[in-house]
Every structure is written in structure tokens, then in C-alpha cells.
Amino acid sequence: MSVQVFYKNKANSNNYVLFVEEGFKIKGIKKHISNAEFTYINDLLKTSDLKKNLLVFEVSSKKKIILISIKKNLKTSDIESLGAEFYGYINYGKKSEYTLNTDSINSTVENFIGYFLHGLKLKSYEFNIYKSKKNIRLILINIIGKRNKLTIKNEIRFKAIEAGTFFARDLVSEPPNVLNPREYTNRLLKLKKLGIKVTTYNEAQLKKLGMHSLLGVGRGSINESFLVTLEWNGNKKDKKSPLSFVGKGVCFDTGGISLKPAKFMEEMKYDMAGSAVVAGLIQTLAIRKAKVNAVGVVGLVENMPGGNAQRPGDIVKAYNGKTIEVLNTDAEGRLVLADALSFTEKKFKPKFMIDLATLTGAIIIALGEEYAGLFSNNEELSKKLFNVGEKVKEKVWRLPLHENYDKLMNSPIADIQNINYSGGAGSITAAQFLQRFVTNKTPWAHLDIAGMAFSKKAANLNPGGATGFGVRLLNQLIEEHYE
Numbered sequence: 001m002s003v004q005v006f007y008k009n010k011a012n013s014n015n016y017v018l019f020v021e022e023g024f025k026i027k028g029i030k031k032h033i034s035n036a037e038f039t040y041i042n043d044l045l046k047t048s049d050l051k052k053n054l055l056v057f058e059v060s061s062k063k064k065i066i067l068i069s070i071k072k073n074l075k076t077s078d079i080e081s082l083g084a085e086f087y088g089y090i091n092y093g094k095k096s097e098y099t100l101n102t103d104s105i106n107s108t109v110e111n112f113i114g115y116f117l118h119g120l121k122l123k124s125y126e127f128n129i130y131k132s133k134k135n136i137r138l139i140l141i142n143i144i145g146k147r148n149k150l151t152i153k154n155e156i157r158f159k160a161i162e163a164g165t166f167f168a169r170d171l172v173s174e175p176p177n178v179l180n181p182r183e184y185t186n187r188l189l190k191l192k193k194l195g196i197k198v199t200t201y202n203e204a205q206l207k208k209l210g211m212h213s214l215l216g217v218g219r220g221s222i223n224e225s226f227l228v229t230l231e232w233n234g235n236k237k238d239k240k241s242p243l244s245f246v247g248k249g250v251c252f253d254t255g256g257i258s259l260k261p262a263k264f265m266e267e268m269k270y271d272m273a274g275s276a277v278v279a280g281l282i283q284t285l286a287i288r289k290a291k292v293n294a295v296g297v298v299g300l301v302e303n304m305p306g307g308n309a310q311r312p313g314d315i316v317k318a319y320n321g322k323t324i325e326v327l328n329t330d331a332e333g334r335l336v337l338a339d340a341l342s343f344t345e346k347k348f349k350p351k352f353m354i355d356l357a358t359l360t361g362a363i364i365i366a367l368g369e370e371y372a373g374l375f376s377n378n379e380e381l382s383k384k385l386f387n388v389g390e391k392v393k394e395k396v397w398r399l400p401l402h403e404n405y406d407k408l409m410n411s412p413i414a415d416i417q418n419i420n421y422s423g424g425a426g427s428i429t430a431a432q433f434l435q436r437f438v439t440n441k442t443p444w445a446h447l448d449i450a451g452m453a454f455s456k457k458a459a460n461l462n463p464g465g466a467t468g469f470g471v472r473l474l475n476q477l478i479e480e481h482y483e
Helices: 027-032 035-045 076-089 112-123 152-173 181-194 203-209 212-217 265-287 333-348 362-367 379-392 403-408 426-435 471-481
Strands: 002-007 015-021 054-058 064-070 095-101 138-144 197-201 226-233 243-253 293-303 314-317 323-326 352-357 372-376 396-398 444-448
Touching: 002 112, 015 027, 035 054, 035 064, 054 076, 064 076, 076 112, 076 379, 112 138, 112 152, 152 265, 152 471, 181 197, 181 226, 181 243, 181 265, 181 293, 197 203, 203 212, 203 226, 212 293, 212 314, 212 333, 226 265, 226 333, 243 265, 243 333, 265 293, 265 352, 265 471, 293 333, 323 333, 333 352, 333 426, 352 379, 362 372, 362 426, 372 379, 372 426, 379 396, 379 444, 379 471, 403 426, 426 444
Parallel strands: 002 138, 015 064, 015 095, 095 138, 243 293, 243 352, 352 444, 372 396
Antiparallel strands: 054 064, 197 226, 226 293, 314 323, 372 444
16 A cells, blocks of 8 residues: 655545544534535534544535544544544545645644654555555545644654564565575665664674574574674764664574474464564664664574474573573574573673563463563663553553572573473563573563564554564654653
């Protein structure tokens, strides 16, 4: 779907969109339509469901008037949701055109129309590049009225977030026979054109660094494993202590020797969603030229069974020197993140580390598709993440970390084991495992996005499929607290 926005002086389509006060009080729009249209709509409202947000009136065979109800004390996320809901009303012909009159907006929210269009565009995402017959559809949005101007800065901001979110969604949506670790690395290298410093580490370099925890996951695959760093230096005055974001990039996860059931295994192409969010976030920062220094680190592997595959019972040494007994090769994401976290902390000495991963099925049982799981060693960082999550409606819920859980992850023959076989607390013990690889007391948060990275049903600003959950959350965190 292509959505194009134009700023006009007068209406030039037969689909006319007006914003009205809560409860569809239409007195304010009388000056924007004819007396006959006003009377007609006023009569129909008497038998309409006024609890809805949008109502459509066919005032003639050639003209529709769409009313959008604006509640009092509207938040920016509510406006984005209105834009997404409006997208659901759009005619799905090859071409459709709508005129939005901003003079009818009765709201004090700055950039109202910007947030509205932002929600519409996020909802309009499609991934159809592999369809042999594409339905090319074009939506033209004409904006009229005196309240229609966005500053260049805000226009760039919205476009940057959309680009970063769509980049993350595209990566997650790609089939695994296309997006293997090498192809993924090549796509990240293209971000150099945005001013991002991209550094890649191949298997030989990773072996020299001692990243045997990450490398062990990819041993069964014919595809080489990589680690990639993405550096955005937007604050030239202070190059110390960048903000850091670490992503799990398992391009396909069969479970390895601990093979997953066949049913729904195709969904395991989404197991690199954490890394996609990191890439999308750094892209967003670069496009909007954020005045902040940030680094993204992604571990890219493929977890396959094979003659050289890692076995249950193997012991590997991680980058930070700790030994790990691998009891289940399907608990592979934490092995990738273990090395990536230790490497990030040692090399970049960041202000904080936030990792994202589709890490456990247990978090879906606990929180469903409403919240990502949040685990952290830092109270301040946790509160910031929770609050910005509520603001942009990419919500997180904090679960506990406690030393008592460590005993469930202690190995009798190594420093730590990669899974808790005693039962229970699957997401917590996975996070407890990761915490062992944050060794210098760096503020750290782990976001388990297994329930949020992909949705089989369309919801909020997502059309269904890959969501890009986390790009908007972390961009908002940076905007509010670190720029």
C-alpha cells in the first residue's frame, strides 16, 4: 500500500473527513459543509452508535462525509490509534482519495495531524514482495486548513520512526532461505550511507575473540555466524559512554539437536526480531540525526541440527570466561546474547545496556500479546522504560530478578547451565542467566518480546505479522531522557 500526503488549499475529493467533538457534537463543522448536508447528518446521528470513533455518511451518490470523534484529554497515542482506525475505513480500490480538514480539529495537542497520519502509515504496512500478482493500491490524502503545517523537524521525526519500524518489520518478514546471517549482515552494511559506522565480525574473528557461546549455536548450520555493531555518533562533544542496544538474531531456529515440533516451526524465522528492532532503532536515530551516541550490537546465527551441531551436554566457554553447560540446544538465544552483552559492556563501556530477544515461550504464557517482559538490575532504567512504554503503547511489565533463582541455573560441572530443568519461572531464569554476563554493574534491562514481535491478528498500529515492537519504545526513551 502506498500512502501519499499532499497539502492543499481546498478540498478536491469526494471523501471528506472532518473532526468533531466527543459524542459526535457537530455544531463546529457547520461552516465546512452545506446546510442540507448538516441537516442530513444531524438526523442520522439520532439513530447512530455514538460510542464509535468514526462514522461514515453517504450524503450523495458521489460524496461521503467521514466524521472522526475526538475525545477530551486525548493523548498522542490515542491520535495515532485514530489514524490507524481511519485506515480501516479506507476504500481498498486501486486508488482512493480523501480530504482531511484540519480546521475542524478541536484539540490542543501539537502536531495533531502529524500523529494521525503517523498512525495511518504505520497501519498501512504490507509485506508482499514475494507475491507474483501484486495489488498496487494508492491512497491520496489531501490536507487542507490552517492547522495543517508540520515543522520540518517533526516531519523528519515521523518519517524516521516509520522507516525504522518498517525496516524492522521487513527483516522479520523475510523468509529464512533469503535472510541468512550473511545476507542480514550485507543489509546492515547498507546503513553506512546514513552515516552509521558498521563493523562486522566473521567466525574466524569471533573465535579469536573467544565468543564460543555464540559460535556454538551456529555450528550445525552451513551458514556462517556473524556479530555486527552499528554505531551512531550524533553527539560529537561527548563520545564516551554511548547508549547500547543488543539484539538476538537467530535467523532460523529449529531448536538444533533439541529439535522443535514441526507444527508452527515456520514461525521461527521471527527469532531474529530482537536484532531487527536494534537495527531499526539505529536507523531511526540516524535519519532524524539524533543528538546522541548509540551503539547496536546484534549476534546473527542459524540454529540447525547437523553433524557438527552443538549437543546437549556440551560445555562452552563464553567471551567473559564463564563456562556454560548446554543442557538444551533450543535455549540458544541466551547463548548468543551472553557473548554479545559481555562484548558490548567491555568494548563500549556504555551508559546502559538494553537487550531485546524473542527469548521464551513462558513470557507469552505470562503476558500474552499485551506486554513485553522487563527484567532489570536498575530501578531508574526500569521506570523510564515502563513510562515511555505506556506513552507510545508499546508496553512493558517488570518481573523479578533475585539471587534465589541462581541456584536453578547453577551447573554441577560448569559455571552455569543454559536451562532450568527444575521447572517453573522460565522467563525469569532465562533473564537470570543473562545477568551473569553483565559483570561491571552496568545498568541493564532485558526485554523479552516473544509475545510482541509478531501478531497473527491486526492490533493497534500493526496490520498483522511483524510488528517492529521496540523501535518506537526505545526512540521515545532516548528522546525524553538522553537527548
